[in-house]
Amino acid sequence: MEKYIEFEHITKVFPGQKALDDLSFSVLKGEIHAILGENGAGKSTLLNILHGVFPATEGEIRIDGKKAEFSSIADSIEFGIAKVHQEIVSIPEMTVAENLFLGKEPSRHGIIDKKKMNLETEKLLGRLNCDIKPTDRMGELSTGQKQMVSIAKALETEAKVISFDEPTSSLSDKEVETLFQIIRGLKEKGITILYISHKMNEIFEICDRASILRDGMYITTLDMKKTDRDEIIRAMIGRDTAMFAQRTMPSQRKGEKPVLEVENLCGDAFENVSFQLYSGEILGFFGLVGAGRTEVMRVVFGADPYKSGKVLLNGKELHCRSPRDGINSGIALISENRKEEGILPNFNNMDNMSLPCLDKFMSGAVISTKKKMDNAKKKGSMVGLKPNEPEFMTASLSGGNAQKVILARWMSTDASVMIFDEPTKGIDIGAKAEIYLLMEKMAAAGIAIIMVSSELTEVIGMSDRIYVMRDGKMTMELKRNEFSEEKILNYTVEGDET
Amino acid sequence: MKAIYRKYRREWSVLIALFVTIILFSILEPSYLSATNVATIITQSVTYGLMGIGMTCVVITGGIDLSVGSALALVACIGAQLAKAEVPIPIWVLICLGFGFLLGVFNGFLVGKLKLQAFIGTMGTMQIYRGIGYVITGGYPVLNVPRSYRNVFNFKLTSTITFSVVVFFLFAVVITFVLKKTKIGSYAYAVGGNEDAARLSGVRVERTKMLIYGIGMMGTTLAALIMISRLGTGDPSTGQGYELDAIAAAAIGGTSMAGGRGNIFGTVIGAVLFSALKVGLVVMGVDTFYQYIVTGVVIVIAAYIEIIQGTMLAKKSN
Structure with a gap:
């Protein structure tokens, strides 16, 4: 196979920061090529240069032997390079066809030719074998379907290179399967695919080769058939990760009486959920997206109302009507949507950390900046925040560091029950390992931990016990010596009633 | 110094704009900087400023309050009537402030508890408050407020500057303190920055909005009392369009209409700039x-x- 995309000595300098440093590698025609690296390694910067978002400071990109220099995104599309967005941009009120042809609607005598537009759209969607109609309203589609439209758009521009940036982050398993079939189909048509993802199993499933970046530098390109997970991780973070998603200490579970008991809890999206949580325990909650795990946790925390059932903390029944009540009872919920439900974008680190428990930082009726700052420095160093600056704006931190700020926030509340909902979603491997270690330290300090996760390796690696949920019901409880991937998956999908 | 500049770059640029305006007008019209004129600028900025400070509080939570102009008129009418009924002066001030606070809390109730869009909810109360003002006065201004009541806010500190300027200054200081140093202030910024995240961090969003709309309306209430002092009347038709002046003062001062960002110092400078500009244009003819x-x-x-x-x-x- 011939070299199709050649990156030659690409350097990109932002004020005060070198994002890419003399990076050279090439991608073959018609292959699915993963670009891997931790957050901040330079993947997005590299793609942005390829897509004409901004130019490289030095170096050049050649595509099919031709020098590719773009001054705008439109230029790159003209050249045959398309992008399937991480967060799909579309106008929900318009139909699929209207979205696809936005800005280049076919017209006759100045009037939009809807018939032709719908016909063309049907053809494009037909190539993807998906059951979307051109006249469907965009807003009514699922995330997966929206992504199909995004791919159709790439086909419409007759792209020869398509990049996928974390395409599966909000798809169901079935949608992922469909997506992979389509990507393979694109490959067969000779389209070159660039694929960015944090999910290792996906990369092994679909990619031919992977190029690895670290700190803006090119490290190596590996053939997926000849490498393994450990080699890739070593290349990405530059150190051995045998400890990755593994317990480093024995179980810290203490006491005979549970800290938290949930009895026959019923809510909108789940029913008859019962479980116990013990001090020092890490309790895994596994299930598919939509199994009702997040909803249960929100009720326990007080964020949502419940229909019936009981929540007991240290034997006393709780009646949390708001997150404030939950926090006052000593419960913390680290939401899976860090951006939407976690970070205050207008707050710096110390204010983000102190928000749930301002009472602890008062001198009389006045909030003490000094107390907030001392707390931020202390908790920041406990979670390994970089940079550990209390006045740094949290919104400009990387995903892993922003998550650490959120952890520091809930550590500041001295909660006795910490609920982590997808704690490592969208963060890089180095930060993941740090967060696992922190969870263990918290458990060792006697905090009871619930970890809701959709990553099987994470749940198996970290939990003392695992509860499996499916369609709003508990299907299984497993002790550590009973853990096995097959068993868990079995209850996730088929789910015998217990 | 550099750090301070960076943190307050927005306020610096408003301050610079203010100086440029003043210099420009005084070159074009030397009498612009006369003592009476400067006094007029400051006195006028008191109304924009007090209402603008209140508006800033509300806008920080991500909302807006279109009812402040009507509330100004309603409080002015009730204040004038109470003054004519010779209610003891301290109680008179407290009743008016309390009443204004409740008008704001009601807005906060509509926006926070009933989840109306702030624009629509306060557009409703804008009509309601205006109507109540007309109903209780029969549509006629309440005239001849006794001198003793007028003197509360209008006694002269110098030949041209009245106590109302001190009220403006004090209110700005108090609200700055509330926003920066108290829980309710932090909660206001949190709600404006990301309401869902604020709620999940234990902020009682509804209560925060009700309180902040109430506190914000105190600025309008003070402006109403000062208006009674100056004019000796409470006019149910006054204050029309003042909500826009209040928004303008906040916006010029760097308050983000999207919520979560803004401070009182900027609004104060914004109000003075707004006033300096209006007076300047009048002086220039x-x-x-x-x-x-x-x-x-x-x-x-x-x-x-x-x-x-x-x-x-x-x-x-x-």
């Missing part, structure tokens, strides 16, 4: 019709500077 255009252009420019500074900031942090 510019036709009233053109005054509207110039004022509008200044607001648009201020908003555009906001955007430019936003992009510059974003570029730097990239």
Whole structure:
């Protein structure tokens, strides 16, 4: 196979920061090529240069032997390079066809030719074998379907290179399967695919080769058939990760009486959920997206109302009507949507950390900046925040560091029950390992931990016990010596009633 | 110094704009900087400023309060009637402040508890408050407020400056303190920055909005009392369009209409700038019709500077 995309000595300098440093590698025609690296390694910067978002400071990109220099995104599309967005941009009120042809609607005598537009759209969607109609309203589609439209758009521009940036982050398993079939189909048509993802199993499933970046530098390109997970991780973070998603200490579970008991809890999206949580325990909650795990946790925390059932903390029944009540009872919920439900974008680190428990930082009726700052420095160093600056704006931190700020926030509340909902979603491997270690330290300090996760390796690696949920019901409880991937998956999908 | 500049770059640019305005007008019209004129500028900025400070509080939570102009008239009418009924002066002040606070809390109830869009909810109360003012006065101004009541806010500190300026200054200091140093202030910024995240961090969003709309309306209440002092009347038709002046003062001062960002110092300077501009145009003898255009252009420019500074900031942090 011939070299199709050649990156030659690409350097990109932002004020005060070198994002890419003399990076050279090439991608073959018609292959699915993963670009891997931790957050901040330079993947997005590299793609942005390829897509004409901004130019490289030095170096050049050649595509099919031709020098590719773009001054705008439109230029790159003209050249045959398309992008399937991480967060799909579309106008929900318009139909699929209207979205696809936005800005280049076919017209006759100045009037939009809807018939032709719908016909063309049907053809494009037909190539993807998906059951979307051109006249469907965009807003009514699922995330997966929206992504199909995004791919159709790439086909419409007759792209020869398509990049996928974390395409599966909000798809169901079935949608992922469909997506992979389509990507393979694109490959067969000779389209070159660039694929960015944090999910290792996906990369092994679909990619031919992977190029690895670290700190803006090119490290190596590996053939997926000849490498393994450990080699890739070593290349990405530059150190051995045998400890990755593994317990480093024995179980810290203490006491005979549970800290938290949930009895026959019923809510909108789940029913008859019962479980116990013990001090020092890490309790895994596994299930598919939509199994009702997040909803249960929100009720326990007080964020949502419940229909019936009981929540007991240290034997006393709780009646949390708001997150404030939950926090006052000593419960913390680290939401899976860090951006939407976690970070205050207008707050710096110390204010983000102190928000749930301002009472602890008062001198009389006045909030003490000094107390907030001392707390931020202390908790920041406990979670390994970089940079550990209390006045740094949290919104400009990387995903892993922003998550650490959120952890520091809930550590500041001295909660006795910490609920982590997808704690490592969208963060890089180095930060993941740090967060696992922190969870263990918290458990060792006697905090009871619930970890809701959709990553099987994470749940198996970290939990003392695992509860499996499916369609709003508990299907299984497993002790550590009973853990096995097959068993868990079995209850996730088929789910015998217990 | 550099750090201070960076933190308050928006306020600096408003301050610079204020100086440029003053210098420009005094070159064009030397009498601009006469003592009476400066006093007029400051006195006028008191009304914009007090209402603007209140508006800033509300806008920080991500809301807006269109009812402040009507509330100004309603409080002025009730205040004038109570004064004529010779209610003891301290109680008179407290009743008016309390009443104004409740008008604001009701707005906060509509927006926070009933989840109305702030624009619509307060557009409703804008009509309601205006109507109540007309009903209780029969549509006629309440005249001849006794001198003793007028003197509360209007006694002269110098030959040209009255106590109302001190009230303005004190209110600005108190609200700055409330926003920066108390829980309710932090909660206001949190709600405006990301309401869902604030709620999940234990902020009682509804209560915060009710309180902040109430506190904000105290600025309008003080402006109403000062208006009674100055004019000796409570006019149910006064204050029309003042909500826009209040928004303008906040916006010129760098308060983000999207919520979560803004401070009182900027609004105070914004109000003075707004006033300096209006007085300047009058002194210059510019036709009233053109005054509207110039004022509008200044607001648009201020908003555009906001955007430019936003992009510059974003570029730097990239």
